[in-house]
Amino acid sequence: MPLVRIDLRKGKEAAYRQEIGRVVYEALVGVGVPKNDRFQVISEHEAENFLFDPDYIGIHRTEEFVIIQITWNEGRSTEQKKALHKAIADGPLSAVGLRREDVFTNLVEVKKENWSFGNGEAQYAA
Amino acid sequence: MPLVRIDLRKGKEAAYRQEIGRVVYEALVGVGVPKNDRFQVISEHEAENFLFDPDYIGIHRTEEFVIIQITWNEGRSTEQKKALHKAIADGPLSAVGLRREDVFTNLVEVKKENWSFGNGEAQYAA
Amino acid sequence: MPLVRIDLRKGKEAAYRQEIGRVVYEALVGVGVPKNDRFQVISEHEAENFLFDPDYIGIHRTEEFVIIQITWNEGRSTEQKKALHKAIADGPLSAVGLRREDVFTNLVEVKKENWSFGNGEAQYAA
DSSP states (O other), X not given: OOEEEEEEESOOOHHHHHHHHHHHHHXXXXXXXXXXXXXXXXXXXXXXXXXXXXXXXXXXXXXXOEEEEEEEESOOOHHHHXXXXXXXXXXXXXXXTOOGGGEEEEEEEEOGGGXXXXXXXXTTOO | OOEXXXXXXXXXXXXXXXXXXXXXXXHHHHTTOOTTXXXXXXXXXXXGGEEEOSSGGGOOOOTTOEEEEEXXXXXXXXXXXXXXXXXXXXXXXXXXXXXXXXXXXXXXXXXXXXXXXXXXXXXXXX | OOXXXXXXXSOOOHHHHHHHHHHHXXXXXXXXXXXXXXXXXXXXXXXXXXXXXXXXXXXXXXXXOEEEEEEEESOOOHHHHHHHHHHHHSGGGGGXXXXXXGEEEEEEEEOGGGEEOSTTOOTTOO
């Protein structure tokens, strides 16, 4: 269910990009998303098409900056959302050299009947 | 109004991609979207940037897999949404060789005043 | 906080694209978004992947057409949203030769705790 859009600058190896995808997936499973529920689109951009403030809200961002937008089901608590933001930015990504300051996450919430995983059926509808 | 984002692997001809766009448009009109209300962005990806589980929820996906994310107005019933998921995956796409198992759809709902179709006016606002 | 996705046809210079980004940012600040809260992704498309009706709702669109999708916090009034649509399409963009008829805007609303601007913290959560 979560549909994940990952946007970053061009120039990183495939292994680096896929590691970001893996960490996001693991973080989602960690807050209750079903195993194997993984759908991710990665887009790479030239600097001129990837614009962000380097210091907004007192956090210093570099050209490693990554935007992760996740569409998933409504109903998660603020605590679950906080845990997800934290799990994505923390720990594992530092293994590929991505600083916590360079991880931007955004959640978009939808209803259960808003998904079809194939066959034209709304598998999560009540 | 519906803003449609279609994501798929690189390697398909323009006619194939546009047929997907056409089928999505027809399916939307079929559940009550106005005629000619068509706004679609297609993005093609390398395999390494288009990640999906090949078997989640018991549906087998191939490299033909397509993700269709539709932002439209809130207020549709679950029955209308089910009809839309079904209309997109069924029938017409099989004409271009796209299996129903390879069609993923997701709906994002917004308010009527959240659109401007040009001229800076919110044409759907009450 | 606003995460802005700007989609347009390939073929425009970087300065043109960045001017669109600047105008969207200024318009957002004009309706109350904090200064420097700027996060924008620009995607350029071949004509065959950027599909829109040239006349829907009686507005004539050309190949200069631009789709601007903005994810931001819920709670804005219809008047604020109208002001935003208008501020983006009006005035400044005409300086780069973009007609008001060719500006499409769409807002997606989320909750305050749905954002992390870095460090894995939900900076806007209550």
